[in-house]
Amino acid sequence: MIDIIxxxxxxxxxxxxxMALGLLFMGIARKIVARIQKRYGPPVYQPYLDVLKLxxxxxxxHGFIFDFGAIMALGGVxxxxxxxxxxxxxxxxxxxxxxxxxxxxxxxxxxMAMGTVGSGNPQASVGISRxxxxxxxxxxxxxxxxxxxxxxxxxxxxxxxxQAQAGSFLNWNLFAYPLxxxxxxxxxxxxxxxxxxDSMIAPSEIGSGPVVESGGKYLGMLLLQKSITIIIELALxxxxxxxxxxxxxxxTFKMLIVWVLATxxxxxxxxxxxxxxxxxxxxxxxxxxxxxxxxxxx
Amino acid sequence: MNNNxxxxxxxxxxxxxxxxxxxxxxxxxxCGAIELPPTMTSRYDMSRFGIGPAATPRQADLLLVTxxxxxxxxxxxxYTYEQMQxxxxxxxxxxxxxxxxxxxxxxxxxxxxxxxxxxxxxxAGCMPRPEAILDGLLKLKKxxxxxxxxxxxxxxxxxxxxxxxxxxxxxxxxxTQ
Numbered sequence: 001m002i003d004i005i006x007x008x009x010x011x012x013x014x015x016x017x018x019m020a021l022g023l024l025f026m027g028i029a030r031k032i033v034a035r036i037q038k039r040y041g042p043p044v045y046q047p048y049l050d051v052l053k054l055x056x057x058x059x060x061x062h063g064f065i066f067d068f069g070a071i072m073a074l075g076g077v078x079x080x081x082x083x084x085x086x087x088x089x090x091x092x093x094x095x096x097x098x099x100x101x102x103x104x105x106x107x108x109x110x111x112m113a114m115g116t117v118g119s120g121n122p123q124a125s126v127g128i129s130r131x132x133x134x135x136x137x138x139x140x141x142x143x144x145x146x147x148x149x150x151x152x153x154x155x156x157x158x159x160x161x162x163q164a165q166a167g168s169f170l171n172w173n174l175f176a177y178p179l180x181x182x183x184x185x186x187x188x189x190x191x192x193x194x195x196x197x198d199s200m201i202a203p204s205e206i207g208s209g210p211v212v213e214s215g216g217k218y219l220g221m222l223l224l225q226k227s228i229t230i231i232i233e234l235a236l237x238x239x240x241x242x243x244x245x246x247x248x249x250x251x252t253f254k255m256l257i258v259w260v261l262a263t264x265x266x267x268x269x270x271x272x273x274x275x276x277x278x279x280x281x282x283x284x285x286x287x288x289x290x291x292x293x294x295x296x297x298x
Numbered sequence: 299m300n301n302n303x304x305x306x307x308x309x310x311x312x313x314x315x316x317x318x319x320x321x322x323x324x325x326x327x328x329c330g331a332i333e334l335p336p337t338m339t340s341r342y343d344m345s346r347f348g349i350g351p352a353a354t355p356r357q358a359d360l361l362l363v364t365x366x367x368x369x370x371x372x373x374x375x376x377y378t379y380e381q382m383q384x385x386x387x388x389x390x391x392x393x394x395x396x397x398x399x400x401x402x403x404x405x406x407x408x409x410x411x412x413x414x415x416x417x418x419x420x421x422a423g424c425m426p427r428p429e430a431i432l433d434g435l436l437k438l439k440k441x442x443x444x445x446x447x448x449x450x451x452x453x454x455x456x457x458x459x460x461x462x463x464x465x466x467x468x469x470x471x472x473x474t475q
Contacts, residue, residue, distance in 0.1 A: 034343070034345065037340055039339070039343035041343070041345060042345045042348055042350070043348070046319065052319075053312070053315040053318075053359075056312035056315060056316065058383045208354060219357055
């Protein structure tokens with residue numbers, strides 16, 4: 001009984017922590033982008049105010065599927081969160097969590113897709129179809145990398161892959177396999193929908209894509225979903241390539257560094273068209289990933 | 299009574315959050331649109347006050363009507379306004395929305411925005427400079443924080459008045475509900 005209460009408390013704690021941290025990261029990103037554009041920028045705590053405001057607004061529903069899609073998107077990412085070690089915080093550790101995480105992340109995207117179908121807005125459909133196509137683009141190189149790592153360390157749990165890099169920082173996959181880390185970084189930018197690969201949300205072209213019909217409380221919920229997604233993707237990168245961390249503070253610091261770098265890269269480039277983005281993913285990242293995988297296997 | 303007190307304080311918190319975070323939908327068919335890029339970008343960065351652009355009406359809190367409105371665009375403006383989620387605010391921008399401005403004798407533009415949509419405040423000028431826009435938006439923030447910006451409530455209360463005026467100039471207007 002105590003064990004169950006402890007575990008539920010842990011669930012809630014991790015979820016709230018990731019939401020808060022993700023929103024903080026979004027605030028930091030807005031500040032960085034502003035400084036790059038020689039602006040002063042909104043305060044760092046602006047996303048918290050946005051969420052509070054959005055939950056105080058009215059919201060209009062477009063039917064059951066629309067509601068269910070939003071809940072599925074949020075639930076999907078919260079479920080994913082429990083399989084990723086954050087520092088020493090780790091709820092479930094078993095073989096195969098790497099593959100499980102990739103599957104569960106897709107559930108969140110499919111939830112978004114359901115929501116957009118429910119709203120019936122053509123721009124939302126265009127946005128989500130681009131998002132799913134882009135997923136097809138970046139998941140291929142990412143899976144090649146993951147399978148190469150799984151083969152190299154003979155374990156398929158995120159925790160195990162993190163443990164395998166323990167010891168000196170030279171054991172980190174970032175230094176052991178730098179090409180692979182570079183591919184994963186490009187994939188990370190694509191996953192987070194940052195600038196060269198943000199054709200799915202293109203605000204001036206298709207009115208922010210999948211979230212075009214979500215206002216008020218729905219947008220607040222999707223903002224929270226986005227914040228957790230950011231934490232998941234950063235945590236996965238830190239665990240796989242920066243050797244994780246023994247406590248949550250160092251882990252947060254590593255995530256912050258990766259996030260700042262990704263934001264800076266993101267604010268330098270113009271937007272790819274969706275087909276060019278996929279072509280890019282299937283040409284350079286996939287090619288380099290396969291080369292590196294061959295190097296590991298042979 | 300206790301319940302009312304809780305409700306009131308919660309409303310104050312929401313008003314405070316709303317005044318710190320405003321997503322603006324700029325309805326850029328009038329010439330005032332040209333003053334908005336400098337207001338939003340590096341020169342007079344408006345995001346430092348928590349005011350940012352919104353992509354769609356559903357996500358917006360503030361409808362900025364930039365300049366004159368022909369009867370054709372008024373219809374779209376009304377549809378846009380009705381898609382927004384309360385609390386929502388309308389700001390008239392430039393003298394065209396106040397009294398018709400230089401189009402005072404045009405057969406095809408409306409003279410007074412206030413008759414068709416509930417306007418919180420006007421920013422006068424032809425065109426108002428970015429400084430004037432920022433000044434106006436800061437005043438709007440103060441109004442929201444004090445709970446004075448209640449245009450959406452006025453619209454609901456005087457729905458017949460607004461609908462009558464809209465239909466008088468447009469003929470039939472599609473209503474969602």
